[in-house]
Amino acid sequence: MGGYGLYVWSSYALALVLLLGNLVAARVHRKKILQDLISRLRREKSS
Amino acid sequence: MYTWIHKFGSPKHFYRIAGKVIPWTAAITVILFLYGLYGALITSPPDYQQGESARIMYIHVPAAWMSMFVYMILAVAGAIGLIWRIKIADVMAQASAPLGASFTVLALATGSLWGKPMWGTWWAWDARLTSELILLFLYLGYMGLTTAIEDKRTAARAGAILALVGVVNIPIIHYSVDWWNTLHQGATVTKFDKPSIHIDMLIPLLVMAVAFKLYYFTVVLVRARADVLFNERRSAWARDIVAKVKL
Amino acid sequence: MTPTRRRRMIMVVMLIVGIGIAVGLAVTAFQSNLLYFIDPSEVVQGKAPENRNFRLGGMVKEGSVQREQDGLTVRFDVTDYAESVTIQYTGILPDLFREGQGIIANGKLNTQGVFVASEVLAKHDEEYMPPEVAASMKKPVMNNPGLETKK
Numbered sequence: 200m201g202g203y204g205l206y207v208w209s210s211y212a213l214a215l216v217l218l219l220g221n222l223v224a225a226r227v228h229r230k231k232i233l234q235d236l237i238s239r240l241r242r243e244k245s246s
Numbered sequence: 247m248y249t250w251i252h253k254f255g256s257p258k259h260f261y262r263i264a265g266k267v268i269p270w271t272a273a274i275t276v277i278l279f280l281y282g283l284y285g286a287l288i289t290s291p292p293d294y295q296q297g298e299s300a301r302i303m304y305i306h307v308p309a310a311w312m313s314m315f316v317y318m319i320l321a322v323a324g325a326i327g328l329i330w331r332i333k334i335a336d337v338m339a340q341a342s343a344p345l346g347a348s349f350t351v352l353a354l355a356t357g358s359l360w361g362k363p364m365w366g367t368w369w370a371w372d373a374r375l376t377s378e379l380i381l382l383f384l385y386l387g388y389m390g391l392t393t394a395i396e397d398k399r400t401a402a403r404a405g406a407i408l409a410l411v412g413v414v415n416i417p418i419i420h421y422s423v424d425w426w427n428t429l430h431q432g433a434t435v436t437k438f439d440k441p442s443i444h445i446d447m448l449i450p451l452l453v454m455a456v457a458f459k460l461y462y463f464t465v466v467l468v469r470a471r472a473d474v475l476f477n478e479r480r481s482a483w484a485r486d487i488v489a490k491v492k493l
Numbered sequence: 494m495t496p497t498r499r500r501r502m503i504m505v506v507m508l509i510v511g512i513g514i515a516v517g518l519a520v521t522a523f524q525s526n527l528l529y530f531i532d533p534s535e536v537v538q539g540k541a542p543e544n545r546n547f548r549l550g551g552m553v554k555e556g557s558v559q560r561e562q563d564g565l566t567v568r569f570d571v572t573d574y575a576e577s578v579t580i581q582y583t584g585i586l587p588d589l590f591r592e593g594q595g596i597i598a599n600g601k602l603n604t605q606g607v608f609v610a611s612e613v614l615a616k617h618d619e620e621y622m623p624p625e626v627a628a629s630m631k632k633p634v635m636n637n638p639g640l641e642t643k644k
Binding site: 204209210211214217220221222226228232233236 | 287475
């Protein structure tokens, strides 16, 4: 990378971390909501 | 057109259509990223002045474009939410904010990583860099405001007003390099005459830009879809879906 | 569109227009503070602040770069094609520094009218091309439009 390796690879690594991080966060968010809704539904049915 | 908006604006249809769209945009995003990265890191030539450090541009420029694009989504969705009270608009705006903030951080950080070897400094208080930093604070302010207010409708309305107030910053970011002397260079691609970039560099750049955009749509739909389901948890269709879900 | 919606629409438009005008006025009032640097013509016309640091931007004049004995101090002229000013700088220059390249220096004028810089930044232009293409075009780098001053 012509002496710029550290700068170039840090940029690509940061991009990877941020993009994957946002994707994982969105999926965790969805999973939490689904778990919450499922337990609400169960509570309603049992009562 | 109007009926289509209303159909997409209805939570039930939004949930269904988004569910169908996500796998496609996700697949195309992956393909475009692979193709774009191959072009950015392997096939594209180094720059005659900057050498290999020019490869940072393939991340920096799409991230900077997205930081402004997502803010426009925030403002337009905010206006739609304020005027027509379409709940999907508020959901989309709030799901977009963390993504927009991430793109802004990425643009600022990669700019810094390029600026250090090329300009000779990590940071300069010129008009372009400063207005992009203000954009980050607008995103953080929006996220802080919408999460701090308990009542969902008040939160959405306050956020929409903040987003609309901040929209004046977008033309400032874009034209700062033309209006004032800045350390940051002028526009390369988005100017009226022919882009001043070689075609072998322009193609990977545009592929990366489309990949970033589809990535955003994929992730924002995953988030918005979950929020819609939660907001509509008392309606029959949402209960049906929850009853069928297996985790 | 219902009257309520029209009213809300007008309020949104007024909000944007109002903020736009306010920011536009503020930005015009602080115009000079938003300039990151001034050019050699302004220095020659005596518009540069005295005894205070400021930033000077221009193109490094071809053939003007001289290195002193110590190997770290450089003297070169910057020009905006109308006037030029001599800069003296001790330190490491950025990778993009070369003759014909736009630079921005931070420092102040000494009594001889030489700009003593404490920092030199290189300004990049908006051209991106492979080295072979640049060589085949034999483009004189002086035509590099990176540092046209904006008014």
